[in-house]
Amino acid sequence: MTPAEEERAVSLKQVTTPLTDEVVSGLRAGDRVLISGYIYAARDAAHKRLYDLLQKGEELPFDVRGAVVYYVGPTPPKPGQVIGSAGPTTSGRMDPYTPALIRAGLKGMIGKGLRSEAVKQAMREYGAVYFAAVGGAGALIARSIVDSEVVAYEDLGAEAIRRLRVENFPVVVVNDRYGGDLYEEGKIRYRLE
Amino acid sequence: MREVDVAQVAEAVARLCQEANMDLGEDAFAALERALEQEESPVGKDIIGQLIENARLARKEWVPMCQDTGVAVVLVDVGQDVHVVGGSLEDAINAGVRKGYKEGYLRKSVVGDPFERKNTGDNAPAVIHYRVVPGDKLKITVLPKGAGSENMSALKMLTPADGLEGVMDFVVQVVDEAGSNPCPPIIVGVGVGGTMEQAALLAKRALARPVGQPHPRPEIAGIEEKLLERINRLGIGPQGLGGRVTALAVHMEVYPTHIACLPVAVNLQCHAARHKEAVL
Numbered sequence: 388m389t390p391a392e393e394e395r396a397v398s399l400k401q402v403t404t405p406l407t408d409e410v411v412s413g414l415r416a417g418d419r420v421l422i423s424g425y426i427y428a429a430r431d432a433a434h435k436r437l438y439d440l441l442q443k444g445e446e447l448p449f450d451v452r453g454a455v456v457y458y459v460g461p462t463p464p465k466p467g468q469v470i471g472s473a474g475p476t477t478s479g480r481m482d483p484y485t486p487a488l489i490r491a492g493l494k495g496m497i498g499k500g501l502r503s504e505a506v507k508q509a510m511r512e513y514g515a516v517y518f519a520a521v522g523g524a525g526a527l528i529a530r531s532i533v534d535s536e537v538v539a540y541e542d543l544g545a546e547a548i549r550r551l552r553v554e555n556f557p558v559v560v561v562n563d564r565y566g567g568d569l570y571e572e573g574k575i576r577y578r579l580e
Numbered sequence: 581m582r583e584v585d586v587a588q589v590a591e592a593v594a595r596l597c598q599e600a601n602m603d604l605g606e607d608a609f610a611a612l613e614r615a616l617e618q619e620e621s622p623v624g625k626d627i628i629g630q631l632i633e634n635a636r637l638a639r640k641e642w643v644p645m646c647q648d649t650g651v652a653v654v655l656v657d658v659g660q661d662v663h664v665v666g667g668s669l670e671d672a673i674n675a676g677v678r679k680g681y682k683e684g685y686l687r688k689s690v691v692g693d694p695f696e697r698k699n700t701g702d703n704a705p706a707v708i709h710y711r712v713v714p715g716d717k718l719k720i721t722v723l724p725k726g727a728g729s730e731n732m733s734a735l736k737m738l739t740p741a742d743g744l745e746g747v748m749d750f751v752v753q754v755v756d757e758a759g760s761n762p763c764p765p766i767i768v769g770v771g772v773g774g775t776m777e778q779a780a781l782l783a784k785r786a787l788a789r790p791v792g793q794p795h796p797r798p799e800i801a802g803i804e805e806k807l808l809e810r811i812n813r814l815g816i817g818p819q820g821l822g823g824r825v826t827a828l829a830v831h832m833e834v835y836p837t838h839i840a841c842l843p844v845a846v847n848l849q850c851h852a853a854r855h856k857e858a859v860l
Binding site for chain 2: 398417419459460461462463464465468471472473474476477479499500501519521522523524525526527528529530544545557559561569570572573574575576577578579580
């Protein structure tokens with residue numbers, strides 16, 4: 388193992404989906420985590436549809452309770468690949484829809500970039516966690532996705548909702564349920580005045 | 581007049597679209613290796629390590645290093661002694677983009693109308709910038725530009741009184757406000773002078789320079805160095821999670837401007853500083 392790998396190996400937490408309230412409560416901003424189990428790929432257009440269903444009080448096309456969504460729009464798979472390059476997209480675009488999903492039971496989100504105050508408040512209130520995956524590391528991340536199946540909105544193509552089976556998907560906790568925020572804390576820690 | 585057939589142009593563009601997305605240049609690799617040495621944050625170090633591993637994997641397995649394979653920005657230097665034959669140059673470039681994105685299994689991210697937002701399905705049209713230069717060659721640079729970093733870019737019309745300090749403050753402010761969104765560590769393209777659109781184009785062209793290659797004019801190179809230092813004091817770090825390396829390089833291009841103008845454009849680029857060129 389290289390020193391970087393060794394460091395990664397000693398400080399990693401393992402979680403399995405669906406996430407329970409207990410697991411969410413045990414995660415803190417700055418934790419490096421490996422996720423295994425099923426996660427749901429959903430981005431802009433899919434989020435809008437999920438939000439509209441919730442507004443109308445209708446059923447969602449998958450069980451959102453304890454679920455983790457991944458903001459991703461993968462490249463088309465080459466023949467024989469489960470999925471193409473699959474790094475995170477900017478989470479902020481999903482902010483208008485996210486608090487409603489958290490209220491409905493969503494426990495985790497994987498993306499990159501800053502979240503709105505409304506999202507962070509919903510996370511504190513209902514207990515949810517926001518993970519960052521490494522933006523741009525799409526080829527590497529695809530290795531931890533072992534299965535992919537469209538579960539809703541096939542007509543949206545690259546934006547359809549997919550259920551992904553992941554093994555040891557590497558992420559870092561950015562926002563925890565206690566108000567911890569690694570984007571703020573990390574920047575303050577390394578800022579030179 | 582030297583003749584270049586459009587079929588050659590289309591082939592070259594198709595190849596460059598794939599190469600740019602799969603094969604990170606040695607310049608960017610070297611910049612990431614340097615960043616790995618400089619970074620102090622354990623999380624940041626881990627992330628840079630993953631980015632290097634990712635780029636190696638993409639090259640080896642010939643898959644895109646990032647799922648956002650971008651809009652194809654194509655910079656064309658047309659020698660004034662070149663005669664393009666066999667059809668339209670622009671059509672050939674777009675045909676090359678279609679072929680490259682299809683055959684490379686690259687993501688098609690272009691919508692045909694900014695309001696209707698219906699995907700064109702083939703990543704065409706490209707965004708093309710031509711420049712007529714001396715000689716009988718055609719130089720084509722393909723720079724696939726992802727939205728995460730492009731969306732965090734900005735332009736401001738400063739006044740001459742704002743001066744160099746004003747320019748530097750604006751650049752640092754744009755990077756600070758972008759935070760984690762453009763996938764740091766980033767390359768910061770800065771265009772100063774000309775007119776509004778000229779400044780933006782200068783900033784884009786600055787991104788096509790090899791990562792970390794200083795500007796040939798020492799005084800501009802000095803500004804780049806100062807800006808890099810100020811940006812890396814912000815603490816944003818790899819992926820915005822805190823650290824020493826927020827930017828790998830700052831590239832500035834300048835152009836004469838109006839007595840009353842000081843336009844400055846900042847075009848951000850994620851670590852995947854993708855650009856490949858061919859000379860026909």
